[in-house]
Amino acid sequence: MxxxxxxxxxxxxxxxxxxxxxxxxxxxxxxxxxxxxxxxxxxxxxxxxxxxxxxxxxxxxxxxxxxxxxxxxxxxxxxxxxxxxxDPGSLKGPIKPAAFPYIIFLVGIQGSGKTTTVAKLALNFKKEGFNPLLVATDVKRPAAEEQLEILARQIGVGAFRRQGNEGPVAICQNALQRAQLNKNNPIIVDTAGRFHIDEELMAELIGLKNNINPQEVLLVADATTGQEAVNIASTFNDRLGIDGIILTKLDGDARGGAALSMKEVTGKPIRYIGIGEKLDAIEPFYPDRLTSRILGMGDILTLIEKTEAAISQEQAREVEKKIREQSFTLQDFREQLRQIKNMGPIDQLIGMIPGMSRMKGLQVEEKELVKIEAIINSMTPHERRNYAIIDGSRRRRIATGSGTSIQDVNRLLKQFAQTRKLMKKLVQPGKKTKGNFLDLFR
Amino acid sequence: MNLWQKIKTSLATTRQGLTQKIDRIFKDRGKITQTLLDELEEVLIMADLGVSATQKIIGHLQEKIRTNEVKDSEEVKDFIKTLIAQILEKNEIEESHKWQPPHVIMVIGVNGVGKTTTIGKLAWRLKKEGKKVLLAAGDTFRAAAIDQLEIWAQKIGVDFIKHQPGADPSAVVFDAIQAGKARGYDIIIADTAGRQHTKANLMEELKKMKRVIGKVIPDAPHEVLLVLDANTGQNALSQTNLFHQNLGVTGIVLTKLDGSAKGGIIVNIADTFDIPIKYIGLGEELDNLQEFHPALFASALLTD
The missing domain is CATH 1.20.120.140 (SRP54, nucleotide-binding domain)
Structure with a gap:
């Protein structure tokens, strides 16, 4: 766009x-x-x-x-x-919880992703050997407490919710007692979503903070937030006082300019970013990556990550080996196609490659990929391994079988032959280029 | 409090911001200078209208200034108000209430925009109109999403169809539509899990849900409502674009207008797409989902 x-x-x-x-x-x-x-x-x-x-x-x-x-x-x-x-030299990296009680508050407006982020942080701490306790103080949104409990069960950590009609302060105090008994640390508190202009709810949150004295107050903010980001961040910071920001929903195509605004008006660091719905989809914040995103300049790091997510190390090595041994077949080619399809819409992938968006006319049709896959599917395993045996009569059969034309089949075979030639060049001995699969895309 | 007052109160922050700034810009100034237009641009961009919609509006204004049709602060306000209302009105369509029950509504959107809450409020509205409403818990992914919708259903007093967490959402809507058809419901509203619009596989899941609904009732779903958060900036354009491409959105619901967000992005969306804005969400109470009135919205945004 x-x-x-x-x-x-x-x-x-x-x-x-x-x-x-x-x-x-x-x-x-x-x-x-x-x-x-x-x-x-x-x-x-x-x-x-x-x-x-x-x-x-x-x-x-x-x-x-x-x-x-x-x-x-x-x-x-x-x-x-x-x-x-x-990143004015103050990149703080991930949180290192100190001695008990290390209390972390997550605050923010409705729908910014607080509850999910509580669980993500907890899983992160659990992996580092901590035994966190999650505390549900959002008694307002229907089923918010259940949500936190379910998430806690999923990641195997403790959760605390009120038994009667207690307010947030009492809930936190009770949770702290429980944490001391069970030796939980850190204590991560989920709070109800509230607008920064809601005086009553802001006052409630300030009261909670003053009573509980958390070590970290983190503002959870949606990466798609518009111009309002400045007001949200500065009000939470001025009224409540925040120690950092967690930016969520960066797995979409949000450019994330809000992060810049929030950092600039509060002077508080962005500590983590949320990059997906899975509970391990949280990572420390890297300013340079977000810069590329904000400028819309291709995000090669994300592309590599996506590739890594879709193709396992083992598979990649396998492919590399095949290329080196020149045994890359149509079967492997089809496997590659399927993996590419798993990575998301093609035009978006292309947009991530620096310089590629310059080729505006270049439209990679998803349909084209479907066609190619259909053609390969209509071949016999023997043909897939030895494309050279595919003669006129076989081509006719494949075209009929896949509902394409002979021209389509010809084109695919020609392209495949060229690709193999290219691969051969890559691995030719005596040349400096090593058989790196990624070179094919350079 | 009537609707007009409600919108006005909810948009009070915005309105003050805009008019005061526009008034300040024009105060003590005879000639309309470039600086003045720049400041006006700032006001509109700060309301999340986006660069292209803002430039379009400023362009029209410059034209009117050149031909001497717009001369002072009041006229600029009126002109911008009319223009925004026109853009918002562009996609409005006459509601035909002559549909055959059950009327199926599918509610979609990215995570955290307020789909489930909107469904609760919408069901409440429809129930008050005397309709027999059935809710389908199509968000089987997010923890406790089913419980959340169930609590709403109980609170409002409407019926509710659910499966286990993690079940195929298409199966849930299939059951709900069959039940709705057999038991003579007027309206069936299907919740869906929030998803980033860029995730192709999750988009396919939604398309499948839509296809399955259409198998039980040929022209259903009759409405596909896209929920957008008023706090969202220019990404709302991309959200609308991809959801519309994949599912054919029939209407937009703009939520969280009770915060201080301007929601100006809908001007941009109305300008770019031919999708009507159907409802706006003004708060967490049951009766805080209102029909969208373009002229009212534009006025509330710009007048005192």
Whole structure:
């Protein structure tokens, strides 16, 4: 949906370069594009404004105008500055719970993902050898307590919920007693979702904090939040005082500009990001990765991760071996296709490859993949292993069997032959290139 | 409190922000300068209208200023209000109430937008209209989602069909539609698990649910409601795009307008897609789901 910033900038500068020299107004045009890109990523308007001024100063200082590749130069400045903004040398990494009682509050507005995140954090701590206790103080949303209990059971940790009609403070106090008895630490408290402008509920939360004195108050925020992110984060920080932020739902295609805004207005670090519905889908925050995302510049790291998720190490080694031994067959090819399909929509994968989005005309049709798979499915195992034996009559049969045309079958066989040739080159002895499967995509 | 007042109260923060800023921008200024238009742009972008919708509105405004049709602060306000209302009205369609029961509504959206709560409130509305409502617990994935819907069903006093957690959601809706048809329900509302719109396999699951519903009742589901969170920024466009492509969304519900979020993204969505906005969620109480009125929304957003 969004055009790549890098491409836009290259376009501007290419047009201008034909004139020989770049003027300050050309840089301004580039800055305008950067501004639009950041706004489309939901970075707060005021944050963008300040940021653009910083980049302008830097860009002029570094003589971008004289550079041969001004587009690249400006992008580098933008990337560096963005990363700096999110990581002013205070990257705190994952939480290390200290001695009992180490109490962690998770707060935020409705639907930001607090309850799920409580369980994810707990699983994380459990893996590190801790014995956490989850505390349900959200007595407002129907079945919120049940949800926390179920999640606790799933990951095998304790959960505490009220027995009678106690309020959040009493629930926490009782939970602490239980934790002391059972030697639970840390204690992770789920709170009810509330809007920052809801005076009554904010006062309740402040009361809870003052009574319980948690070691960490973490704001759970949805990565898709728009301009409002600034108000949510600054109000929670000013009224309640937060120690960090957990950004959720980054497994979608949210650009996550809200993270930048929240970091900038609160000065508090982003500690974790939530990247899926599974309870282990949480990881420490890396500013540089989010920078790429905000700029919409391809996210090769995520792509690699997706590949790793879809293809096991073992499978990858197997394929590599086959390529090296030149025994890569249509059977293997089909297996690869299926794995690619498991990784999600093709056009999105392509968008993650830097530079690929430049090829706007390039449309990889999912249907095309289905067709290829159908053709391979219509071959006999023997044919899949020895594509060379597939003659005219076999081709006719395969086309009929797969509901495609002979031309389609021909095209596939030709492409496969070429791929094999390419693979052969990769593993040819004496050449520097080692048989790295990823090279095929470079 | 009538509807108009309710929307006004809920949007009070927004409204103050917008009008005060617009008033301030135009105060003590004779000529309409570029700075002034820049500040107006800021106001609209801060309401999450997005860059393209904002530029479109500013572009129209500039045109009117050039032809001298818009001259001062009041006129700018009126003009923007009318324009936003026009964009929002564009997709409105006449409701035909002549459907054959059971009328099937499928509710979809990303995680945490308020699907289950919306279903509770919608069921309450329909029950008050005298309809016989059945809820289907199609979110078999999220922990306690079934319990959550069941609590709503009990609270409202409507019937409820569920399977075990982890069951195939298509099987749940299949049972619900069959039961609904056999027992003469007017309306069946199917809950679905929240999912990121970019997950192809989860989208297939929803498509299967839709197909299964259509097998029991040929033209069902009659409505596919997409729930969007008013706090969401430009990603709501991508959500709408993918859900619409895959499932054919017939209406949008905008929730959590009782926070301070502007919900301006729906202006952008109404501009980009031909999907009507059906309801807005204004709070956690049962009666806080309201029909969407474009003109009212635009006015409440911009007038005192």
């Amino acid at each position: 969004f055009e790549n910033l890098a491409n836009k900038l290259e376009g501007i500068f290419k047009k201008l370069r034909s004139r020989g020299r770049l003027s300050e107004s050309d840089v301004n045009e580039a800055l305008r594009e950067i501004r639009v890109t950041l706004l489309e990523a939901d970075v707060n308007f005021k944050v963008v404004k300040r940021f653009i001024e910083q980049v302008r100063v830097k860009a002029i200082g570094q003589d971008v105008l004289k550079s041969l590749t001004p587009g690249q130069q400006i992008i580098k400045i933008v990337r560096d500055e963005l990363t700096m903004l999110m």
